[in-house]
Amino acid sequence: MSLHLKRLSEADFSSMAYEWHVCVENSTANPVFLGWPWLYSWWEVWSQVLGLELVLIAVYDEEGALIGLGPFYRRAMLTSAGVRVYRLYLIGSAWRLASTVRTEYCGLVLPEGREDEVNDAILSAVAKLEWDELICSDVVGRDIARLSPALWPTANKPSFINRMNDRGVRVKTQGAFDDWLTGLGKNTRLKAYNRRTYLRELGELTFGAHDSENHGDFLKRLNDFHVVRWGKPVFDEDALRFHQLFIDRLPLGGGRAELTTLNFNGDCVSVLYDVVVGRWRMNLQAGFIEDFDSKVALGLLHLGFAVESAFKEDSVDFYDLLAGGGKKHFYKSHFQGEPVEFSTFQLVRNPIIGFLYWLQGIAPGPASRLFNRKIGL
Known part of the structure; x- marks a missing residue:
């Protein structure tokens, strides 16, 4: 079977409410937090003020119907040590970037019955982009597995760093x-x-x-x-x-x-x-x-x-x-x-940044905080 992938523009994003809704209805995604009303409203309010670059991957089936979505954005940041880092985020979250509304059940929009195929296609497209780390906030178990380092189609697999866990009912x-x-x-x-x-x-x-x-x-x-x-x-x-x-x-x-x-x-x-x-x-x-x-x-x-x-x-x-x-x-x-159970984690594929995070993780509390202020990650 042949899938067609396209990186969508902000104009595409703004005008696809119905198509997005049908896609979510036929998926395993959370219909509130991964729905178009939530994600596009989040993007409209915070994208410009935070200087975000849209990385919205759409997946179309053999008949041209939208069946999957990878809702990401990218932001370049300059650390206090003068290192430029490219970060990918899932739209709706801005962990350690800014205070916005909290988006839970973050992840990809995948069609029921073809989850693995579409998931692999989105990861393959994202892997070709320039980024050092991907930050995923408030993701639940099944969607954590979908972003597992083992599934990324690169020789240099990203490393997984768990940052925070939370729970709901x-x-x-x-x-x-x-x-x-x-x-x-x-x-x-x-x-x-x-x-x-x-x-x-x-x-x-x-x-x-x-x-x-x-x-x-x-x-x-x-x-x-x-x-x-x-x-x-x-x-x-x-x-x-x-x-x-x-x-x-x-x-x-x-x-x-x-x-x-x-x-x-x-x-x-x-x-x-x-x-x-x-x-x-x-x-x-x-x-x-x-x-x-x-x-x-x-x-x-x-x-x-x-x-x-x-x-x-x-x-x-x-x-x-x-x-x-x-x-x-x-x-x-x-x-x-x-x-x-919700998890916030990073996927780090830049080996230098990964090593710095490792050093930060093994350092005692005060040293770790000082290290973070100096490096600015």
Whole structure:
């Protein structure tokens, strides 16, 4: 079988929403973070300010249909030691480069049934480009294997350096909500569900949808809650612009925003920012009044309503809580979901840079930090 590969331009990227959506639908890729609305909005907000070069590899089948995507970018950097380093990244991540929104489930878009063939084709194309290291952030197990050094078609195989691991939780929602609820620990069930009764004895408690077309007000309220709780907004100016673009574009990727509020006696006390694409519902952010009532954990209570809503939607298979912990503990582990392990790693094919990383790795803590400041990698 013959595949055709093409490196796409920024103009191509901007105009391929539908084609990209069909490609993702027929793939094993995460439909939110590897969908066109997320990745193109990320590129539009941060590519110019960070000086990024698009390296977007498209794979077409024998009939000319788009079946695979390698969403990369390249950036040249000059270290403090005066060494020029070419880095490849997966679009959506900027590890150690800048603070942007977090993109999880990063990887390649590969068609079901032809994953190996298309994966090999993309790696072969990328291997011909000039780069010293490839940085892959928040990649899950199956996609880590797809980028394994052993699969790269070069005599000089890249070396693998693991940098960071994180974990998330996703709840399967195909069964009955009551069964999931029964499986929770007593304390978690109290916080995520039973406290509804307590609040309804005190006043009017309602869970409802916010007008997604008026998402600016919703995002502002979310930021305001975070300022009170954390001392700073969750979204800076660039991130706000990103999320506004992303929400507007979600329908182009077959999705929608689920912006919900929890109201008590007519006042909004909690907001939850979810999105639904394909068979996934994902919780991107939450904000609430922390000292609302000593007996009530508003964030967990609101999540309980959202999970129940996901169980009621036949087309949704997962409610994904994504990576990251809470303010005090990893509350997601109590939600009776399956764990998801994320890895951030580098593939280094420049032997000199690889040796420098090795030296940095074996040096004691203070020496390693000094070494890094001097070399600037």
